[in-house]
Amino acid sequence: MTARLQYGTTAKVLHWLIVALLIMQYLIGWLMPDIHRGMKPGAGMTFHISVGMTILVLIVLRFAWRLTHPVAPESSLPPWQRLSSEVVHWMLYVLVLATTVTGWLFASYRGWSVALFYVMPMPMLASDNAAAGKAIDGLHQASEWALLVLIGIHVASAFAHIFVYRNRIMQRMLPE
Incomplete structure (x- = not known):
C-alpha cells in the first residue's frame, strides 16, 4: 500500500468532525452538574x-x-518533528479511546440505563459496582485532562507551523 502525500476528504471530514464533537463534549462535561x-x-x-x-465510533473509523x-x-x-508528530497522533488515538471507554464503563458501573440520544438503548459494559465506578471515574478524569493537554500540544504545533515555521504542513489537513 502506497502512502499518499495529502489527507483525503474522508480523513479530513472525520478529523474535523471529531474536533467539533470534542469541543462540544468538553463544554457539556464542564457545564453539567456534579454526579x-x-x-x-x-x-x-x-x-x-x-x-x-x-466520538468513540468516529475515532475507531478514523483509526481504521x-x-x-x-x-x-x-x-x-x-526527523525529530516527524517522530514527535507520529507519537502525538498515536497518543491522541489512545487517549480519545481511553476517555470514551472509561466514560462508558463509568456509566455502566453506576448501573445507568442510557439510550443514545434518547433513541437507541446502549449496552452496558459492566454491572452496578460503586467501588469500581469510583476508580473508573478517576481514570476517566485523568484521561480527560491528559487528552486536553495533548490537544493543546497538537494545536500549538499546528500554529507553530503556520506562524513560526511558515510552511504548508497545515494545508494537508485543511479543507480544500
Whole structure:
C-alpha cells in the first residue's frame, strides 16, 4: 500500500468532525452538574454519553481509515518533528479511546440505563459496582485532562507551523 502525500476528504471530514464533537463534549462535561450517589442520568449526562459514544465510533473509523489509507510523513520536516508528530497522533488515538471507554464503563458501573440520544438503548459494559465506578471515574478524569493537554500540544504545533515555521504542513489537513 502506497502512502499518499495529502489527507483525503474522508480523513479530513472525520478529523474535523471529531474536533467539533470534542469541543462540544468538553463544554457539556464542564457545564453539567456534579454526579452524586444515587443520581440517574439527566439530559446533560445522556447527551454527554451520547456524544462520547459518537466520538468513540468516529475515532475507531478514523483509526481504521488511517491504517488503510496512510499518508506519508512530510519529507521537509526534521526527523525529530516527524517522530514527535507520529507519537502525538498515536497518543491522541489512545487517549480519545481511553476517555470514551472509561466514560462508558463509568456509566455502566453506576448501573445507568442510557439510550443514545434518547433513541437507541446502549449496552452496558459492566454491572452496578460503586467501588469500581469510583476508580473508573478517576481514570476517566485523568484521561480527560491528559487528552486536553495533548490537544493543546497538537494545536500549538499546528500554529507553530503556520506562524513560526511558515510552511504548508497545515494545508494537508485543511479543507480544500
